[in-house]
Every structure is written in structure tokens, then in C-alpha cells.
Amino acid sequence: MSIKISPLLECYAESNTKPGEVFGMKTVISDVLPRIDTQDFIMDLSPVPKCLVVGRESRQWITEQIDGELGGLFACHLQNNGGFISEIIRDQFLAVNGTNEATWKSFAEKFHAPDSRILTLPYDCAEFIVGGPNIWNLLYAMTSFDLDSLKPNQLSPMRIATVDVYVLPYKNMLRVFCTPADGYFLFNTVKTSVISGGGVSMGFNPSIDSLWVSN
């Protein structure tokens, strides 16, 4: 039995999804990838493992674990497994795994190894991705943030439908991170807008990261 349940699981009733388990989390799965050039979509990414590395030495500690230098606040250091690491508050780093389960073990080993210099905490959140040709237009009905100012490889804190979120843009796509408590409301609000505009709601597909890797 899965011990984790996606906070967005309840939002799905679509026929193009089936129940499944990813990264030890109960969610819904889709076998197909979205056609981002022609159709808007929304997809639950909550199962993707995340953790928070905290402490004054967290930057140095993380640098020792990875290849390369970390950027400034909100800059995303891309990992080989398709994930990224970003400082979201001073001395607090969000580490997000790639969407492929095969890379999970090494991620967990790396970031959950005990070390007194830092504190590693699980970062439970609701995450989803929206994308498609019309997505910016839809989002402009829910935010007063200038979406044109979003930069690739940079997390941006903002508000969507009054909910505090972090977002990460890719071409024609936006990854959205919010707390589990906000997830149900926010996902349903965005999903309603996507579907009323002719888009689709999809379950998790581990190959989704091929879309932003290629973009």
C-alpha cells in the first residue's frame, strides 16, 4: 500500500488516466505525453521527490555533492537527472529530483545522508505543470504578475488565484509549486480554466521531462 498520497489525487476523474503509484506516492498515470504546441494541458507532478536542505553551511555542503556552482537566490542549478536545486530563502535550498524513478535512489542517498552541518527536511508540496499554446492567456486571468518577466532556469515566487506559489517556466509550460493545503483549490481552479479553453487534464507521465529538456 502506498504510504504517500498525492494532494491532487482527488482532483482527477478523467477517463484518460488510471490509478498508479510513482515514487511511492499514489496518484494517476497517463500513458501519453501532451501535445504542447496544439493543446493546453495540466498534469500532477506532486510525486516528484523534493527535499529542503537548511543551514548556514548548506550552500557549501550542496556544492560538495554536485558538480558545478550554485547560482544566486532562485537560480536553478540543473542536475543530470533532470531535476534542479535552487535557493528559495537564504540558506534554504530546494532540491527537486527528475521525473524518472530510476534516479530516485541516488537522489535520496545524496540528500538524506546524515551530516551535522545541515538539516535535510522532506519538502512535501503539491506540484503540477501547465502548458500549451494558450496557457499564458489563461494564467493572466488569475495573476497580476508579469509572466513575460519569468526567466528560464529561475524559480519565481508569485501568486496565482491568490495562492502563493513558486513557478519555473519552460517554453509554453509552467511548473507550479504550492503547499499541499493549497493544492486542491489551486489545481482545480487552473484545471477548470484549462478545460474550459479546450485543454486536457492528464495524469503523471515520467517522460514529461523530455519536453523541457528538449525545450
Added chain:
Amino acid sequence: MSRRLPPQHEEWIDRKVKIDFWFEGEKFSAYKGDVISSALIASGQKILARSFKYHRARSTVSMANHDANVILETLTQTNIRADVTHPVEGVRYQAVNTFGGLKKDLAQILNFFSALLPVGFYYKAFYRPRFLFPLWEKLIRGMTGLGKVNSNTGSWRQARKQLFCDVLVVGAGPSGLAAAEYLGRTGLKIIVVDENDHVGGTLGYRHNTDQSAKEFKDTTIKNLANFSSVSTLPMCYAAGLYEGGTVPIVGPDGIKEVHTKALIVATGSYEQPAVFRNNDAPGIILLSAAERLMNRYSVLPCESAVILAGNPEAYERAKNLKKIGLRIAAIIDLSLGPKVHEKEIADARKVGIKVTKITSIEEASLRKGTLDSITVITEHNQTEKIPCDGILMSVGWSPASSLLVQAGAKLSYLTSLEQVIPDEIPPGTYAAGQVNGIHEFKSKIDDGLAAANEAARFLGCDLPIISRPKREGRAHSHPYPVSAHPKGKEFVDFDEDIQLNDLRTSWREGFNSVELMKRYSTIGMGPSQGKISNMNGVRVLADLNKKSPGAIGTTTPRPFTHPVAIGALAGQRFRRYWRTPMHQCHQRMAANFEENGHWLRPMTYGAGSIQTLIEKEYVAVRDAVGIIDVSTLGKVELFGPDCIKLLEYAYTCKFDKLRTDMTRYIFMVDGSGVLIDDGVAARFSDDHFYITTTSSNAHTVVKQLRLFSDLLNLDIAIVDRTRQIGAFNVAGPLSREVLSKITSQSLSEADFPYLAVREFQIANVTARVMRVGFVGELGYEIHASANSAQTIWNSLMEAGKPLGIMPFGVETQRLLRLEKGHIILGQDTDGMTTPFEVNLGWGVNLKKEQSIGKNSLIHLKRQTKRQLVGFECTNTKNLEILESNLIVEGDRILGRVTSVGYSPHRKGIIGLAMIDSTDTSTEAICIKDSRGNLIDAQIVSTPFYDPENLRQLTSQGSDKISIK
């Protein structure tokens, strides 16, 4: 009789698509692209509306959104402006503000009593005899208002969108288009808005005979379409200008809030009517209205027109309309001086148009309520009557300058133009074209280019300067297009039926400034917001005061430029709420939810009266085991060498003696020593703590901790985990037994004593467990990651089923904690409560070097003025004591009840009350309940339940509670 012209080059109608609709019970036809007014006028309909006060026959005046003469309603909608609204197939429209229909409006009779209803009549009449006033009030209220709202149709909302750009160009006429094209070449992000269905403005109906104007329009529109950084929004108007460069653009699909760095206002001007007797009659319209009717909709405004000229452009415009079918009986020129318009007059006469110079207009004569002729006084002082069914007025302009004034511009009167122009426009905002007093076509384009150039340079583009064209030296507005008549009915404001005499009356009664006259007479306060009345009002007031219009000034235009529907303003509703991780579990158990701040929390579970549900849950907790979702608590992780420093500064107690893997109760005060929050602190190591806060203060406490950390320059990471962790409290004598079924952790007293904290696996989920409780029973507060918490909850429910486990809600928790004497901050405390007033003095350590509020607490300790006490009423019959009921002694108020409830354990009413401390020696108090009854209560010590704390410490204690 159809007034439809043959197809015009720039017409907006699609003759292939017909639309049938109903107006006042009669069927009419329109083409796609028609507006309701154009379709009605095309069909020969003359009277389209009734005026507000006197119910006089009215028709369109501007054929734009500049007047509100023709307002219609349907069964489901009201405030339909017929001049700018397309008819919908099959819809039945009717005029507002009629009693018995448009043709037989019973209220027409008011026109004959107009002498009794001058401006401000309600200040002077109808209040004596006083007993009749309610009748008059009801009658007058029944007569007022425009249209009815059908509340059965249901509310509607339109999503509000946000748009961002470098330059917003408002108005897509010649100067706006020129500006937009220029800016499009710079690569700046541009948004162009225009209130009309199609862009072009006067290019489509005034300059359309000019070949260069046609080429300009076609080329510019084509170029704009090719610029990817330029978006054009037709059918949208700018409703106002707000701080930070925010302009709400209102269109058919709702409001778009445009955030712009620079603004170009190319909104043109409102053509102004002349004031003369019966100038409000159907058939008397602005010349621009005729131009719009004929060019956009291919509709003749009348059979035989008299052009009233007060400016030079009237002639060219009249000739253009003659070319496309307008029969002109005469041009009557109101201009002063023999040489004025000499060339224009000669040119008009050359093409066979009769031109008569006049000094004034005597009146427009009506037959069966519509225009029949106009009588004028010629320059030779002769009376001339000219038969006509249309008077087309071209006497002047008033700039559509609202946005400029809202940006901070001033309006100055230019005598050479006889017109107001914007002045002292702040940087970042630019006027272009006719709004800027530029009337000549080529100059409008040049002015647009110059404005765009200024905007681009303001935004940092390195461009050579383009100079502004000079304004012409000749007037385009008549200085005083007003002809008085002894019998009155010279209307200055059509919306409010305000006549010339009304303004004179206002002036005579001392309302002689533009602001006072506006408010007394209500000129400009109707739905058209003074667009075609304010300027004439200023001219009249100037004349009365014997001053220039510039000396009189204007009133201040504020948003909105046109009325905006409330559904558009409301926008999409985002009513955010937070769900705990166990929300689905609660739903399955038929929880009764309520909103606590943003959180949805179960109050009770199941169906039945609230008292029955509480009793059931209470017994479960006291006798067996209950479980409550406390995920709403604030949760903060602290990591770093300065954890203790921060905690000792922020909270009242000392932390250095708190052992690892133990917890303690903590509370926080503000700088004045007032309690603001409480919670529990758990210590994992010297540099790792975990604290909880109250649900409503989580955000505030995190903010405070971060502030203190910065102020004191501490080495500490503060992580707000409130909405990432699920938490619940398992409480009751059997709680240990239930928990032990799903964990291998030892829960013995020795291994897990009271106030300890441990991390271990529960149902294969890593959790933090604190042996604390709020309800006075053996209990465990379990914290786990939000996405895993449900697994633990479900496992506990499964494990506890044989033992009678039951979820309990907030209502039951309130009662349980009340029996235990535990306070709830914000309920048992107020904005002045100190720790000493609520028996928390033991938790205040005043020996610390520094802590927030310490100095105040030292002082307050010596001067405690109130005390929170427990009370009990054993006589419970018909008692209705509520929180906030007063504690009284005779006429004196001694305090108030803060918490109250029926205690099954004590079999009576118990409660907490805050009373003056000087009275705590008494053993009894008197409560004034909500019905005014005085109830005696005994002061008792708390806790009411298990005073020795045996239940919480050892799961031993008193016998089971029985509930009657």
C-alpha cells in the same frame, strides 16, 4: 420607410446577414454590424426614448458612447446603450423610464408641469405639510431610476485579466494609429485600444474622402498587424488611470488591467451640442452622429437637414455628407463676425448649398413630438423659418481628457481655439491629436508621431526628437452656442433634463462656482457623465459670472470614463481555502466543516444536534480514545547555533534547561507585554528545535522570528512548515494501546514520558510524536509529512476500531480543554491581556538578559488589574450563558465571560471569566445572560477536571464519565 443608403465604402454592416429583433412590441430588422439605434433609424423610427425628468421624446445625439439618450432594457438586462450595442436575434427591447410604453408614456404630462419642477425642487417643495412627505417620497422614488434589474436572472461575473506593456495607446484614430505604428518599429511592447468595433476613428467617417487619409489608414493598419509586439483591442475602452500606470480596459469579455510604463492618450474629443429651445427633440443630432450613421451604418439621419455651423470644419463635413446622399436644406452659421468662414461659405454656395448667417436660433419647432422646422434670427435681424426634419450641429468640441487629468494634467482654456486643452502633463503620459487641440488631419498624424517619440525616449530609446506641430490659430469651437428663449426648454444636459434657466437659478441662489453648480443642478452627473454638457455648462456659468471660461475652470473627472458593469468589476471569484491532509477522511466520516480563517475544519462529525454530537465525541475521548486533526497549527523548524538565543528573545521562558527530546509549553508577548501566541517547543539538539504556534498566528509568528533573527543578527534558519505537515492528536485512556498497535516504538512511561518528543515510524511513515495534550487525557500529538499523514490517520482509525476510536471536532475540543482550564488565545484573552492575568506568570522569566516585552512585563507584574477565573453554575435550568456575557455587580461591570459550556463531568455549567482583580476575593459572581437575566455563579479553581493531572500523566484517574 427605409432610410438605408446604398453600400458605403467604409460601412460596418454586413448586408448578407439579417437580424430581426423587437423594439417596444414592434418587429425591426437590422444587418449584422448595425447597432440598435442605426437599425431603428434606418426603419424610420424617430422617437427612441423618453427623457429622465420630463419624459420628453428623445432620440440619439452622438451615435457614440457620448450621450445616454437611448437606454434600453430587456427581460434579463438593463443599461443597454442603443448607440453602441448590436441587436441580438429575437430579443425584445424596450425603452427605460416609461409608464405605459414609449408612445403612450403617461408621464409625458410632467413636461407640462416643468415650471413646478425646477432644479432643486425637492429642496423647496413637498416637505410641507410634513405628514404628506412620505407620500411624495414614495411617488418621486417610484418615478426615478432608469430601468429595472431583474434579480431572478442570476449574477454573472467576467474574469479579470492582467496585461503588461511598455506603452498603452488609448484611441486608434489618426494620431493613435500613427503613434502605434511608430512605436511598433521600436520593438517596444504596445497595446492599442479603441472603443469602436473597428479602428480608424475619424478616418472612417470624416477624413474618408481624403485619398491620403485612406492610404494612411490602410497602410498603418496593415503594418500594425505585422508587428508582433503590437496588440490591438477594439471594442474596449480605458475606464480610468490608477496609480502605478494601471489602466482597466473594459471590453465585451470583461476587464483587462493593463500595467503600462507609458501612456499615450489619443482619445479625440466630444462634439458639443448647441443650446436652443427644443434642442433635445428627435432629429437634432451632432454632425458627427450623422457622419457615423451615414458612413458606418449607411443610414440617412433625416430627409432634409439643416446644418448648424459654429466652426469652419462644418462646411467640409456637410459637403462630404451631401456627396453620399444627405439633402441639405441650408447651413446656418452661428459664427460671429462678417469675415468668419468667408471661404467656406463661398465653397458651399458653389455646390448649391444655401448658407445663412444667423445671430441666434429662436427655436426648433415640433410636430407630433418630432422636428418640423427651425426658426432663426439672421444677421440682418430677420426671422427665417426653415422646414427640416434634422438639425446637425457642428458648434464645437471638448477634449476627451479624463485620463490626462487623472494622470495629473491640468486643463487650460485656449481662447484662440475657444477650447480647453490639456496642460502640464506629467512625464510618462502624452496627449496626441484632437484631445490635444489639434484638428487638422496631417497635424493629427504629426502629433501622434511626436507623442510616440516622446514616449519611446521616456522609456530609454535613443531616437532623434520629433517636434510637436503647432496648433491652428483659428477657433474650432463657438465661444457661446447658446440661444435663450423666454419660454425655456433650452436643454444644456439631456441626461438630467437641465435647462438654461436651471443653471441661471443655481447661479442666482449662490451656487455660482463650477463645483457648486454641478452638485446643485446635477449637470454632468447623469449616465453620460457630462461629455456633451459640461463644456456648455462652463460657458453659461462664465457668461453669468462675466468671466472667461478659463477663469471658471472645470470639474475633476474621475474613473470611470464610462459606466462599468458590476459583474465586470467583480471579476472572477477566488475564494481560497486550505484543506488539511486528512480532509478526505473527514468527508468520509460525515464531518461538519466550518471555515477557520482559510482552513476548513471539522466542527463535529455525523448528523444530529450539535449537543448530541459533542456528547458522543466527549465520551469517546474521556472513556476510550479520540483523534482530532490539528494540522492547522503553525509549525516552524529552527536550525542553527543561535536557536536558543532566538527562542529566549522571542518567548517569555528560558530554554537552556529544556532537555533534548523534550517539549515545553511556550508563549509569546509583544513589546507591551500582551500575549500574542502560544504553542509547544520541542528540542532535538542544541541547534535544532521544532515549535508549534496557534493556527491563526502561524504566519505572524514566523515573520516575528525572522525579524528578531535579522535584528539580532543570528545564525539560524527558520523554516515555515505549517502547510507541509499534517498533525493530529490521539487522546484518551486507550490512546497508548491504539498507537502501540502500529508502531514498534516503546511507549512506556519510562521510554516515552509526559512532554517527551520522539521520532519513529508509525505505519511505516516517519513521524514526530509529542506526548502533549490539550484536552486533559493521555495523548500523543503526531506530526508527519502532509502527503503521508493520511496513511497514519487511516492506520490509527483501523487499529482503534475495536477500542471505539472516534474522531472529534473543534467543538468537542473546546469543551474538553475548558474542563481542563486551558485557555484559547484570542478567546480567553484580548488585545490587552498579559500572562499574569491568565495564571501564566510561572512561564515568565524576568531574569533573562533580554527578551521582547521584558521591561513591560516587569512593570505589569506589579500591577495586574484583571484575573481570569473559573466559575460554575449548578442550577442549569433554562440557562443561556454565552461568551461575552457581562459579569455585573449592581450597575457596575466587573468583567465578561470568555468561555462557557456544559460540563458532563461536573454536571453543570462551567466557564472562564475575566474580571477585575480587586474582586477575586469574592466567591460568587453575577452573570447577566443574553436575555437580561441575572445568574449567580460560584468562582472555583481550575482545572475543573482531573486537577491532579493524573489522566494526562499516567492514564489513571477518575472513573468513567457518565452522560445523562
